[in-house]
Amino acid sequence: MRDSISSDEQSPRYFGWRIVAALFLVELSIFGFGLYGHGIYVTELRRLNDWPTGLIASGTTLSLVLGSLLSMFVSDLLRWLGPRSLVLAGVAALATGLALLGSATSVLQLYIGFSVLALAWVGLGAVTAAAIVGAWFDRKRGLAISLTYSGATCSGIVLAPGLVLLVGSIGFQQALWLAAAATLIVLIPVVATIVRFPRAAERLVASTNPTSATLSRWSLLQDAAFWSLTAPFALALFVQVAFIVHQIAILIPSIGFQRAGVAVSLTTAMSLAGRIGLGLFADRTDPRRVAVLSILSQSAALAVIGQSSDDSALLVACAVFGFSIGNLITLPALIVQREFAPGAFSVVLGLSMGVAGVINACGPAAMGLLRDLSGGYTTPIFIGVVIQVASALGLLLKPAIVRRMA
Structure with a gap:
């Protein structure tokens, strides 16, 4: 049975690849407008309303x-609502948040817009996408998740520069x-016709609940192995998200607005x-070592940008x-896949990315x-x-891992 499933995964006709394509578009949208777009929101709202950078950036922080x-509870929401309803709710929240931000003329309206945009992350974010895709794949799970998350990367190539031109x-x-x-x-018809969990006849793991909470969140919060994954990525992504949001503002004094858009692309x-x-190579590499190299390369690049x-x-x-931007989003899922049992995947990943996301x-x-406070970006960089x-x-300080059994 498992060999049959693996063969299906290798076929382009396998329905799981349609799920990947649909969620690619979902990630394209949420990361384009919900993450990369924040750099444009900060710049334009400051110009239009003469609001301080810190005030607007705090709205971004509130959203994230x-x-x-809320993403910590994606596994529960998927079980209660199902993937299709949850993702459709996320689409509605994303569209509403964008409309509210575009109309914001007061600080109250600004923060309401950012709060609604936050709800979109629950239905469209990386945890939800990984949980849905992970239910369809076994041996090709690493590749499938990586391809799905490529939508997040393409959003910076397509949506961010496009939004700059449109503005x-x-x-x-x-x-x-x-x-x-x-x-x-674009998204409503795609999600309504494609996104779902596999039926029992389509996947062996469909006979078990792909969203069941096999580990309690409290036990994970007391687990050294969990924190050896969560804490380093929280710190690395703290810097990465800050740079993404402020990248245009950092570069404008040196290369101008239009070339800053090119730099984002x-x-x-x-x-x-x-x-x-x-x-x-996701299924043939040590994701922790790849993460260490990725983070160090980013630190070197930031040093150049700062001076x-x-x-x-x-x-x-x-x-x-x-x-390394996309890889730092993908690698936590690959580490969870290696170090925890499949039945605990969405719970562990949801809690890890939720805790890291707050930070x-x-x-x-x-x-x-x-x-x-400092009058420039050099100090924070x-x-x-x-x-x-x-x-x-911190990622090198890996405690002994005992693989959790579902």
């Missing part, structure tokens, strides 16, 4: 923190309203290259930083506040370098 907290052409409000409408038009293009490379004003050097550094969501606000080096060393 709230989304991360420049028709204005911030109209651009976000158009983005909200396009999200509904280059950054995420390299992220796609890194993610594809990881996907090809250089040369166009070429900045573009190269953005490319190096970008090569790394503070990155944009922290960088914004440090920028306001070099603090980020130190944090990333510490996180890489």
Whole structure:
């Protein structure tokens, strides 16, 4: 039976690959508008309303923190609502959040928009996508998750620069309203017709509940192995998310708004290259070692960005930083797959990414506040370098892992 399933996974006709394609579009949308778009929101809302950078970036942090907290319960929501209803609810929240942000003229409206956007992360985010895709795959799970998350990378190549151009052409409000409408038009039919869990005849693991909580969240919070995964990624992503949100603002003084958009595109293009490379070898590499190398390369790139004003050097550094962006989102799922039993996958990943998400969501606000206090981005960038080096060393301190049995 298992050999038959593995053969199905290797066939392009296997329905699981349609799930991957549908959730690729979902990740494209949520990361494009829910993460990469924040750099544009910070820049434009500050220009239009003369609000402090720290105030707007705190809204970004609110969105990411709230989304991360709620994502801890994705396994329960999938069991109660089912994947299709949960993802459709996320699509509605994303469109509504974009419309509210585009119309924001007061701080209250701003924070309501960011709060609604947070709900989109629950239905569309990485934890939900990994749980749904993971239910369809066994031996090809690493590749399938990596390809699904490639939508997050492509969002920086397609949506972020496209949104920059759209804002420049028709204005911030109209651009976000158009983005909200396009999200509904594209995603609703795709999700409604494709996204679901496998039936018993389609997957061996469908005979068990793919969202069952085989480990309690409280026991995980007391587990050294869990923290050896969660804490280092929380620190690394704290810096990564902060840089992504502030990248345009960091680069504008040196290379201008339009070239900053090009730099974002280059950054995420390299992220796609890194993610594809990881996907090809995901099942044959040690994901912890790959993570250490990825984080150290990002710290070196940040050091260059923090002290250089040369166009070429900045573009190269953005490319190096970008090569590991997608992998730092994918690697936690691959480590959970290796170190915990399949039945616990969505619970462990949800809690790990939720805890880490609460921490790394503070990155944009922290960088914004440090920028306001220090008068520039140099200080927060070099603090980020130190944090990333510490996180890489933390991943090397791997306690003895006893594989959990479902």
